[in-house]
Amino acid sequence: MRDLDYHYIIVGGGSAGCVLANRLSADPAVRVLLLEAGGNDRHPLYHLPAGFAKMTKGIGSWGWSTVPQRQLKGRVLRFTQAKVIGGGSTINAQIYTRGNAADYDEWARACGASGWSYRDVLPYFKRAENNQRFANEYHSYGGPLGVSNPISPLPICEAYFQAGQQLGIPFNPDFNGERQDGLGYYQLTQLDARRSSTAVAYLDPIRARANLTVRLRTQTTRIVVEQGRAVAVEVAAESGAVSTLRAQREVILACGAIGSPRLLLQSGIGPADHLRSIGVPVVHDLRGVGANLQDHLDLFVIAECTGDHTYDKYNLPHHAAWAALQYLLFRRGPVASSLFETGGFWYADRNARSPDIQLHLGLGSGIEAGVARMKHGGVTLNSAYLRPRSRGTVRLASADPRAAPLIDPNYWAEPSDRELAIAGLRLAREIMRQPALQRFVLGERLPGPALQSDAELVEYACAHAKTDHHPVGTCRIGPADDPDSVVTPDLRLIGLDGLRVADASVMPTLPSSNTNAPAIMIAEKAADHILGLLPAIHAPLDEAREASAML
Ligand SMILES: Cc1cc2nc3c(=O)[nH]c(=O)nc-3n(C[C@H](O)[C@H](O)[C@H](O)COP(=O)(O)OP(=O)(O)OC[C@H]3O[C@@H](n4cnc5c(N)ncnc54)[C@H](O)[C@@H]3O)c2cc1C
Numbered sequence: 001m002r003d004l005d006y007h008y009i010i011v012g013g014g015s016a017g018c019v020l021a022n023r024l025s026a027d028p029a030v031r032v033l034l035l036e037a038g039g040n041d042r043h044p045l046y047h048l049p050a051g052f053a054k055m056t057k058g059i060g061s062w063g064w065s066t067v068p069q070r071q072l073k074g075r076v077l078r079f080t081q082a083k084v085i086g087g088g089s090t091i092n093a094q095i096y097t098r099g100n101a102a103d104y105d106e107w108a109r110a111c112g113a114s115g116w117s118y119r120d121v122l123p124y125f126k127r128a129e130n131n132q133r134f135a136n137e138y139h140s141y142g143g144p145l146g147v148s149n150p151i152s153p154l155p156i157c158e159a160y161f162q163a164g165q166q167l168g169i170p171f172n173p174d175f176n177g178e179r180q181d182g183l184g185y186y187q188l189t190q191l192d193a194r195r196s197s198t199a200v201a202y203l204d205p206i207r208a209r210a211n212l213t214v215r216l217r218t219q220t221t222r223i224v225v226e227q228g229r230a231v232a233v234e235v236a237a238e239s240g241a242v243s244t245l246r247a248q249r250e251v252i253l254a255c256g257a258i259g260s261p262r263l264l265l266q267s268g269i270g271p272a273d274h275l276r277s278i279g280v281p282v283v284h285d286l287r288g289v290g291a292n293l294q295d296h297l298d299l300f301v302i303a304e305c306t307g308d309h310t311y312d313k314y315n316l317p318h319h320a321a322w323a324a325l326q327y328l329l330f331r332r333g334p335v336a337s338s339l340f341e342t343g344g345f346w347y348a349d350r351n352a353r354s355p356d357i358q359l360h361l362g363l364g365s366g367i368e369a370g371v372a373r374m375k376h377g378g379v380t381l382n383s384a385y386l387r388p389r390s391r392g393t394v395r396l397a398s399a400d401p402r403a404a405p406l407i408d409p410n411y412w413a414e415p416s417d418r419e420l421a422i423a424g425l426r427l428a429r430e431i432m433r434q435p436a437l438q439r440f441v442l443g444e445r446l447p448g449p450a451l452q453s454d455a456e457l458v459e460y461a462c463a464h465a466k467t468d469h470h471p472v473g474t475c476r477i478g479p480a481d482d483p484d485s486v487v488t489p490d491l492r493l494i495g496l497d498g499l500r501v502a503d504a505s506v507m508p509t510l511p512s513s514n515t516n517a518p519a520i521m522i523a524e525k526a527a528d529h530i531l532g533l534l535p536a537i538h539a540p541l542d543e544a545r546e547a548s549a550m551l
Contacts, residue, residue, distance in 0.1 A: 006033040006213070008530070009233055009247040010254055011220045011263065013038075014087015015516050016503040016523035017254035018198035019128070022144070022205075023527030025212040032212050033245060034203075035235060037219040037259075038083035041090050047194050048327070049338045050311075055091040056369045056469075060084035064258070064404050066467075071412035073462045078369055079407050080469060081258050085216060086199030088256070089516055092469065093360075094188040094195055094338040096147050098125055098176045098518060099511025100354040111508035112479035115489045115534070116525075124524040125176075125517065130191065130201075138177045144201040145520065146191025150341035152332050153185060156309045156379060156440045157342040160361055163434035169346050180512070181355045183344030189516065190338070193331040198520060221401040223251055223267040223499065225283050230499035236401070250498050250530065254523065257471035257505040261290035261394045262405045264475070269496070279399045284495055288486040292476050293392035294510045295409040296358070296384040296468035297417075299425045299461050302365050302446040303432050305377040309440045311339060312364040312377040339363050340382075345512070348385060348423035354512060357424040358384050359431070370466050372446055379441065381432055383424035384468050386512040389414040394474050409471065421465075422457050470515045475505040490529040502526035 010020050013036030025032040038060060045051030045059060055061070062083045068074040082088045101118035108117035126140040132148040135141045161171050164183035172182025189196045206212060217238045224232040224244065232246040253260045264270055268283030270290055275282045305312075311334045313319045326333035340362055345355035362380030366373025371380065392410030397403045412418040425447075432441060443449070447460040478485025480494050487506055493499040504519045511518045528534045 005031050006245065006247050007031050007249045008252060009033045009035065009245060009250075010252045011035050011233060012087065012253065012255035012259055012503065013085045013199070013203070013214065013216075014082055014254060014256055014503065015089040015198050015519040016087075016526070018086060018089075018203040019520055019523035020252060020254060020502060020527055021212060021214070022202040023524070024530060025206065025209050028209070028211050030211060034212070034214045035218050035220050035233070035245075036085050036214070036216050038085060039217050041085050041197065041199050046084070046086075046090050046197070047200070048335050049094060049188070049190055049193065049195060050335045051195070052091070052093050052338050052340075053367050056080045060091050062404070064407060067406050067408045069409070069411050071418070072465060075462060077465070077467055079467055080369075081256060081471075085203070085214075086197035088469070088519070089189065089197040090195070090199055092514075092516055093340045094190055095340060095343070095360070095514045096176070096187040096189050096517055097513035098521070099513035100180050102354050103509070103511045107477070107508050111477065112482060112485065113477040113489050113508055116477065121521055121525065124521045128517075128520050128524055131187070132191070133187070134174060134177070136177070138174070144205070145189060145198070146196030146201060147187050148190045149187055150185050151193055151336045152334070153341060154309065154363060156305075156363070156437075157185070157361065159436045159440055160342060160431070162436035163431050164344065166434040166436055167430060169344070169431075172344065175345060175513075180345050181347075183346075183359070184342075186341055186343055188338055188341060193327070193336040219401070220255075220263060221266060223263065223269070225267070225269075225496060229497040230493075247498065250500060252526070252530065253475075253499070253501045254503040256503055257293070257474050258394055258405055258407055260501050260503055260505040261474040262396065264289045265394075265396050266399075266401050269493070274395055278396050280396070286486060286493075286495060288476060288478075288484040290394040290474050291391070291484065292473040292508075293394055293407075293409055293471060294388060294390070294473045295392075295411070296386065296470045296510065297388070297409075297411045297421060298382050298384045298466050298468040299421055299428075300362075300371065300380050300382045300446070300464070301425065301428045301432055301444060302372055302374060302378050302380050303444050304374050304442045305379055305440055306442045308377055310363045310365075310377055310379050311337065312374065337363065339367050345386075346427060348420040348427065356386050356420060356512065357427060358386055358513065359428060368466070374445060378445065381428040382468075383421075383428040385417060385421040385424050387510065388417040390417050391473075407471075409467070411465070418458065421461065422454055425457055425461065468514075470510060472504045472507040472510050472515060475501045476508045477506045478508060490534070491526050500526065500530065
């Protein structure tokens, strides 16, 4: 196939990109190219649910960090972002949550994302799903994405639910159903005890389509714009060879909340003053590109257990061998666990419109990079404040497309984010102290009982807080006449033709949850916009183009 022959070029084969590749190439007459900077997902750790424990430690990721965080005493935080086919869905903890209906209603009502209310997006969540437990108003059976309940929960999980109830927090069997609040098991993007990434669920079954080309280890370095239209991309193969690939209809960015603004900025599309400051020629001045970065900051309590109640012992070789055997023979046991299968949603602010704290019970200690490991077996309870008001940026350090971006989530720039995060940490502590958990928990080790005042807990958080890996917002959807919007509600880049963005970067605000299912939903809906199956939501493009032409 000649390069000129592609109708659509999708840049980024992550959670969203693989969905788009599947949906756009369903018509054999439409020729699609998917470009992914990372490699294949053949390594078994990508497929075993417990492989997640290795993922934040470097496998399949870009190796980026934040800039020093002012409100965290200048700390630089590791900021894992996927670089492998399937993107985040190949390396994440497989937790399947969608957020609260009010999140999407707010997108539509308050952020100008018309057509993205909960009623509008629910059909796309359902279209994606092959849910192994629920088939009802909220869930479907038979879509590409495997969604299952945990296979091998441990008794400590049930005690955690009881502890919640002792505090007045109900058990919830489905966080994505009628109510979000309560504690319970998460559903997971797994099928038959294997990870269901979008590469596995959406791409593998259609790899043989003659009209779909997938190029791995190929980083896109620039979008080529001619007369106000994106017509091609420049790519660099690992060998260093550079080539230009043309798109007859559209270039669609799905590089994620860091990768998409990064590529736009590298292409001269973004805030003109920033582009000039690093010597990138300005193609289109659009100030919202790379602004509005939001992320969930995670705090955690680690307790020592009274015995082998979690998976920590499987770090020892003989236990690990048994776990491997159990998995091979029965598809059960620790290897079939993502280690974060239990959690829930509750309130730091009892007047909040919906739960504002998310809890993740980690069945061990030291599961993720940067989290302490207990000498004896431990258990971790993470808490994250879900609707931060702080806003950060993604910027370029230089014009060199190989340079790491400057990622500044600007955590806790708004003092209320800090207060509510500390309230969430206290809630996690409180749950761990309930009588129902006493059989399993010897005592809190981090932050440790000595730390009690807000000031002491803030100090602890500054030293230990980590990202929950949920960056969004850097190419936000919004009305075309709002200077902070980057894409229109049908995901067209404002002021240029032939270019869309469809990934986590377009979310105007963070959903009150993990972000993989929302990114997949966005790609499902984007495909319908691109294929003309939804009414077009027109932007006043001419005005924006005129402004750009004056540069
Ligand atoms: C360690 C980790 C754990 C997580 N845990 C969970 C969880 O349990 N549940 C949950 O719901 N969410 C989780 N998330 C978040 C979730 O996975 C992401 O929000 C989601 O994957 C984002 O999807 P995306 O398509 O926007 O971007 P990504 O999935 O990140 O895809 C972007 C892709 O584009 C590629 N790319 C970037 N730039 C270029 C370029 N210039 N040229 C070519 N290719 C490029 C990247 O290599 C990547 O593969 C986690 C994320 C991480 C990193």
